[in-house]
Amino acid sequence: MNRMRIGDLTERAGVTQRTVRYYESIGLLPSGEREGNGHHYYTEETVTRLQKIDQLKKIGLSLEEIRDVVELYFTDTSGVQPKRKVLGILRRHLADTDQKLEALGLFRSDLQSNIERFERWLEANEGD
Amino acid sequence: MNRMRIGDLTERAGVTQRTVRYYESIGLLPSGEREGNGHHYYTEETVTRLQKIDQLKKIGLSLEEIRDVVELYFTDTSGVQPKRKVLGILRRHLADTDQKLEALGLFRSDLQSNIERFERWLEANEGD
DNA sequence: ATATAATATGACGTTAACGTCATGTTTGCA
DNA sequence: TGCAAACATGACGTTAACGTCATATTATAT
Numbered sequence: 001m002n003r004m005r006i007g008d009l010t011e012r013a014g015v016t017q018r019t020v021r022y023y024e025s026i027g028l029l030p031s032g033e034r035e036g037n038g039h040h041y042y043t044e045e046t047v048t049r050l051q052k053i054d055q056l057k058k059i060g061l062s063l064e065e066i067r068d069v070v071e072l073y074f075t076d077t078s079g080v081q082p083k084r085k086v087l088g089i090l091r092r093h094l095a096d097t098d099q100k101l102e103a104l105g106l107f108r109s110d111l112q113s114n115i116e117r118f119e120r121w122l123e124a125n126e127g128d
Numbered sequence: 129m130n131r132m133r134i135g136d137l138t139e140r141a142g143v144t145q146r147t148v149r150y151y152e153s154i155g156l157l158p159s160g161e162r163e164g165n166g167h168h169y170y171t172e173e174t175v176t177r178l179q180k181i182d183q184l185k186k187i188g189l190s191l192e193e194i195r196d197v198v199e200l201y202f203t204d205t206s207g208v209q210p211k212r213k214v215l216g217i218l219r220r221h222l223a224d225t226d227q228k229l230e231a232l233g234l235f236r237s238d239l240q241s242n243i244e245r246f247e248r249w250l251e252a253n254e255g256d
Numbered sequence: 257a258t259a260t261a262a263t264a265t266g267a268c269g270t271t272a273a274c275g276t277c278a279t280g281t282t283t284g285c286a
Numbered sequence: 287t288g289c290a291a292a293c294a295t296g297a298c299g300t301t302a303a304c305g306t307c308a309t310a311t312t313a314t315a316t
Contacts, residue, residue: 133292133293134292134293134294135291135292135293145293145294149294149295165293165294166293166294166295167292167293167294168293168294
């Protein structure tokens, strides 16, 4: 189904209309083409774009950070200068990500050892 | 230096007074003992507690989530019932953490491959 | 043709995690 | 003893990421 209006778009992408309009307002989503009437029309790409945004949000990126990288998945970024810029952004995000991964890993083993400690205690102190 | 007032505390922990008072107000930090005058007094433990909170924040936990787990590092949680409760919380956080780790890992390799793609393009299209 | 559903736009409300005054009391030092 | 620096408390302000009306126009089913 190509060329849908906001109702179908939000249903397929699992977001609210408010979210779509908010994203349009901050330039995260290109505001769909409008006909003679005031209505906006969207395509399949808008759906996948919204889904991609959702993925990146779950990772913990802010909408501003997402705006930096999401273009990458949907445009051709021609020219040397833009490509260099995107490359810089990507490298920064990679460094950030590695830090987060490390911190999360430490937290995980912290959790793990605490869990084991509690389990041992409970096993020792009652018949369960 | 044990038994300090808020000025030293915030300097050592690298947070503002507002932050300390906010944490006290939401029960994340025990509000330091007060003398006859209205002043609060804190100890070394408060410093390390603030630092622990900061670590957990960097991982992406909300203050509410932190309140759930931070006690663990500073109290004895005696009794079987409380221990069971904490154990439940820990297990939930472990599952959350594993999900985040997986998502972050995927994002990382996504970034990585994009970076390589851009690098190859730049190498091919100019002498650098 | 008309009632109902869908859309557009604007404005105010909300939560988290504090920042920033304003005002009043306490402490520490010359 | 006097006075600037430190502290306490209260209230209003701020940003992100939307939620929730209210109102007006357009689309659609009967």
